[in-house]
Amino acid sequence: xxxxxxxxxxxxxxxxxxxxxxxxxxxxxxxxxxxxxxxxxxxxxxxxxxxxxxxxxxxxxxxxxxxxxxxxxxxxxxxxxxxxxxxxxxxxxxxxxxxxxxxxxxxxxxxxx
Amino acid sequence: xxxxxxxxxxxxxxxxxxxxxxxxxxxxxxxxxxxxxxxxxxxxxxxxxxxxxxxxxxxxxxxxxxxxxxxxxxxxxxxxxxxxxxxxxxxxxxxxxxxxxxxxxxxxxxxxxxxxx
Numbered sequence: 001x002x003x004x005x006x007x008x009x010x011x012x013x014x015x016x017x018x019x020x021x022x023x024x025x026x027x028x029x030x031x032x033x034x035x036x037x038x039x040x041x042x043x044x045x046x047x048x049x050x051x052x053x054x055x056x057x058x059x060x061x062x063x064x065x066x067x068x069x070x071x072x073x074x075x076x077x078x079x080x081x082x083x084x085x086x087x088x089x090x091x092x093x094x095x096x097x098x099x100x101x102x103x104x105x106x107x108x109x110x111x112x113x
Numbered sequence: 114x115x116x117x118x119x120x121x122x123x124x125x126x127x128x129x130x131x132x133x134x135x136x137x138x139x140x141x142x143x144x145x146x147x148x149x150x151x152x153x154x155x156x157x158x159x160x161x162x163x164x165x166x167x168x169x170x171x172x173x174x175x176x177x178x179x180x181x182x183x184x185x186x187x188x189x190x191x192x193x194x195x196x197x198x199x200x201x202x203x204x205x206x207x208x209x210x211x212x213x214x215x216x217x218x219x220x221x222x223x224x225x226x227x228x229x230x
Contacts, residue, residue, distance in 0.1 A: 002157070031216065033216075033217055033218075035218075042220060042221075042222050042223065043204065043218075043220035043223075044220075045217040045218065045219070048216055048217055050216075055216060056216060056217055058217060088156060090158060092158075092218075094216075101148070101160050101163060102160075102218060103160070104150075104157065104158035104159075106155075106156065106157055107156055107157075107158075109156075
């Protein structure tokens with residue numbers, strides 16, 4: 001058990017819809033990272049938050065947004081969903097922004113029908 | 114931009130034997146971290162081993178060890194005494210030294226390891 005909790009584990013929805021993925025980091029971790037794993041793109045970094053502030057952005061679409069709340073949990077919002085958004089979305093957390101290993105949650109499997 | 118390449122999409126090893134997974138990377142930085150993550154069919158991402166680029170000594174974690182060749186930008190993973198539970202997808206990953214935009218991991222495409230009984 002990594003200590004990182006992601007909900008829900010599975011999500012099935014239709015094109016054009018909006019969903020919210022939730023992540024609770026390990027106790028004491030200030031950084032949260034979101035990654036997308038798909039068959040064609042592999043594992044790609046989306047966005048990072050550190051202690052409530054956006055720290056870095058990767059290949060995140062404009063239809064996607066995220067935030068980190070005062071209690072340090074984070075949410076990834078995906079809107080106007082397309083078939084190609086079907087993927088496994090991971091959240092990872094670490095103590096600091098760089099020097100410590102990232103610990104991953106079990107992921108949320110998003111299926112777009 | 115940094116890139117990570119895993120040239121072996123699939124590998125196979127006999128139980129109790131040794132296997133080496135290859136990884137090369139490209140960076141202009143002098144300080145960074147390298148990682149191997151394991152993803153079994155349960156899809157969890159499990160940290161196997163990590164290496165700091167400033168350390169010359171190769172990292173070791175029980176049956177797992179790395180061969181880090183900084184000049185060649187190579188970072189291979191050796192699994193000794195392979196076990197059935199080692200069957201998984203293995204990802205090599207890079208992370209820059211300091212925070213900010215270099216905090217995220219950059220992953221290779223992965224190597225699928227099968228272990229034969």
